[in-house]
Amino acid sequence: MSIQDMIKGKKEWRAHVARVKALPQDYQFVYKEIQKYFFKVGPVELTEGMGLLSGIVDLFEEGAALGKGVLEVTGSDVAAFCDDLIKDSKTYADIYQESIDDAVNKSIKKVTDKKK
Template structure:
């Protein structure tokens, strides 16, 4: 990863967070909680993948349709997040694989 990749990644992240800040306050709160949850249990490719920008797209469509954020995601936000990543490889999967690997390979 070169310096240009890092700079481009920062630009993309700043543009992403600017989009989040344009959402209504209730959407921002739910987004931030989803983000925290997904960074803890989410997929390995979360920082570089399309999931977080996709959530913002989904929320922007909900705002345009005049829906409340809980109408979109439901009352159990964690369950909604789990549904989003159910087919993705998570850090928990990587950890489980390291534990069930061949003897002497854990921690490599």
């Protein structure tokens, strides 16, 4: 990653944060909780640009402009809302599980090949 890319990314992040800060308080709170949730769950796409997070801000800006409460936009189960957004996304947990499965399968194959 070049310095120019890092500077561009930092500018994009600052603009993103400014958009979040412009949201009503309830939207800001729920956005921050969603962000924490995604950082814990770890969808791979979260680190590839800001598409997912920007999309949520877009949705929240639209909801706020229509005068809706944040839970009217997300539903009362915010975690389920998040899970639905990433249901078809690969997470870092998925990648880790696959690597463990591969390592176990290779070890088992070596053991069974030695027995033959």
